[in-house]
Amino acid sequence: MRYISFGTRQTKVSEIVLGTMRIAQKTPEQVAELIQTALDCGMNAVDTAPIYGPSETIIGKAFATRPGLRDQVWLQTKLGIRPHPRVKSNYFDFSYEHIIESVDNSLAALQTDHIDSLLLHRPDALMEPEEIARAFQELHDAGKVIDFGVSNQNPAMMRRLAKHLTVPITTNQVQVSVAFTPMFDAFFNANMQNDAAVMRDGGILEYCAEHNMAIQAWSVLQHGYFGGVFLEDPNYAELNQTLERIAADHNSTPTAVAINWVLRYPTKMQAIVGTTRPERVRQSAAACDWQMSREEWYEVYLSAGNALP
Ligand SMILES: NC(=O)c1ccc[n+]([C@@H]2O[C@H](COP(=O)([O-])OP(=O)(O)OC[C@H]3O[C@@H](n4cnc5c(N)ncnc54)[C@H](OP(=O)(O)O)[C@@H]3O)[C@@H](O)[C@H]2O)c1
Structure with missing residues (x-):
């Protein structure tokens, strides 16, 4: 396995990351086995998101079945894609309130006290960078999130965000x-x-x-x-x-x-395999x-x- 030096702590993170968008039908035991297999191959990174159905909850239960497993994993989740309450579609929400609430929900579902990397999942046209900056700083100060990044954002969006953030944008997850x-x-x-x-x-x-x-x-x-x-x-x-x-x-x-x-x-390239x-x-x-x-x-x-x- 090869590793990159990731984010503010230069953490050793594997170039191949285990993605968990498709694990909804798997049991916590099966997912624990999947994560353990990844670790045995040198892959120490797991990617998830609250919009992946029960993925975070299953991962949390998988950690609970194997004490010590969480500590061996560099854990990334995301936020900002929400099912619309009336229209059959998702919509995007980078508001301060949603960022804070989503991270607290992720921490509970994942049965952990911190997230190693948190990504803004898909661009929200109504985003206000000052609000995002305030939420990120609070999450960082509380020790809930170590590094912050984006997904599916173009340079103009990242440049605008970076002007306001007090933490660096460490990654962009793209297709x-x-x-x-x-x-x-x-x-x-x-x-x-x-x-x-x-x-x-x-x-x-x-x-x-x-x-x-x-x-x-x-x-x-x-x-x-x-x-x-x-x-x-x-x-x-x-x-x-x-x-x-x-x-x-x-x-x-x-x-x-x-x-x-x-x-x-x-x-610094990583491949997320699903x-x-x-x-x-x-x-x-x-x-x-x-x-x-x-x-x-x-x-x-x-x-x-x-x-x-
Ligand atoms: N940021 C974003 O907007 C975004 C969007 C999409 C995904 N993601 C992340 O990226 C991860 C990977 O995405 P992905 O699942 O689309 O990636 P992927 O690795 O390209 O696709 C995985 C799928 O391909 C199947 N597969 C793999 N090898 C195969 C083979 N040789 N023959 C037939 N089928 C094969 C797998 O089935 P088996 O399970 O049976 O092997 C699984 O259903 C996700 O889990 C998620 O973490 C992020």
Whole structure:
């Protein structure tokens, strides 16, 4: 396993993180086993969120079943996505009251006294940075949260927040996979007259690298917006052939190669894997066993159906 030095305490956190968005049907014992498998592979980081149904509660119960387990884990949760009481949709809430209440609820559900990293989950158009700053400072002073970050935010949003926050923004969690590459597409086509040149994200990767922030990639095995797993998908035949060939060259697996590709971006990079099966946790952890060459990285990008100028 490889590790990055994360946040204000330079905590040693694994590049592969166990995501828990899909554990609603699992028992606390099964989730304890999943976390223990991750730890055995050197993955010491768990990501969750209150919007992932009972995920936080199940993790809390998993910790309770195995004394000492919580202390071995770097624990990240999020806040700000709320089910709308009347409309069949979520909405976003970064108000002072919601931030404080959400963290207290997360602490209770997770059966812990602190959260290692807390992320603003999806941008709230009505956010008032002064309010967020006040809530973050209070949570920090009370020892409830160690580090703070964002998710799905562009540089303009992060810059505006950073002006007011008294704590650093340590990470941005964004969607990246070999089959979801708009940030790289815009990078390669800068100032060209084709569609790929349209930079919709405003340069998130560059902003994070410039500010020494960790970039956490979510849905590393999915295409589209929760479009499904691209591995073994006939629509991604060429990509799968390339992943299989590179896997064979390194005595690895297509899963590990796909994650390896995401981690190859040369900054503080983490991949959040969402599997609920211990054997796939082990496969994912093996993504850190070697580093992909430039030639392999570009071959994977091209075989996913992309072109380079
Ligand atoms: N910040 C955000 O907005 C945001 C959004 C989405 C997700 N996240 C975070 O990112 C984490 C990962 O997201 P994700 O779950 O979408 O990631 P993912 O790792 O790309 O997908 C996991 C899913 O793929 C399946 N899978 C894995 N390997 C497979 C294979 N070889 N063949 C077929 N299916 C396979 C898994 O099934 P099995 O369980 O059966 O292995 C699981 O259902 C989440 O848990 C959450 O923590 C954050």
